[in-house]
Amino acid sequence: QVQLxxxxxxxxxxxxxxxxxxxxxxxxxxxYVMSWHRQAPGKERELVATINSGRGTNxxxxxxxxxxxxxxxxxxxxxxxxxxxKPEDTAMYYCHRYGPxxxxxxxxxxxxxxx
Numbered sequence: 001q002v003q004l005x006x007x008x009x010x011x012x013x014x015x016x017x018x019x020x021x022x023x024x025x026x027x028x029x030x031x032y033v034m035s036w037h038r039q040a041p042g043k044e045r046e047l048v049a050t051i052n053s054g055r056g057t058n059x060x061x062x063x064x065x066x067x068x069x070x071x072x073x074x075x076x077x078x079x080x081x082x083x084x085x086k087p088e089d090t091a092m093y094y095c096h097r098y099g100p101x102x103x104x105x106x107x108x109x110x111x112x113x114x115x
Contacts, residue, residue: 002026002104004095009109012085020080020109022095030073033098036080038091038111045094049080062088085113 008020020036033052039045049059049069057069068081078095090113095106 002097004097004104004106006093006095006106006109009093009111011112011114013115014086014113016085016113017081017083018085018111020082020093020111022078022080022106024076024078024095024097027097029071029076034071034078035096035098036069036078037094037096038089039094039108040088040091043091048093051078082111085111087113089113 003025005023006020008018010018012018031053033050035050036048037045038048047060048063049057049067051057051069051071055071059067066082066084069079070081071078080093082089090111092108092110094108097104
């Protein structure tokens, strides 16, 4: 069965960095579009970044120039390098695999940016 397991979240000061990982199993990772989403308390879940099978990427305007999405198709893992973190980046971060239907979600990893 499809499994997505996020890790790497934590507490970091403003301006700091974190790298999130999403370990995938149960499907042919290399052929799927993958993405990171986040949800802050009281807000809707929002798309942060996507990466396709050809490693083409897209980012939300709020994270452009600060976050980098990448994937390792040998390790079946997706990453999100987050630099210059801001308090407004505080949220639960989720890994997502597209299709079929609504796709698949991981359980999330919490990122808290605070001094």
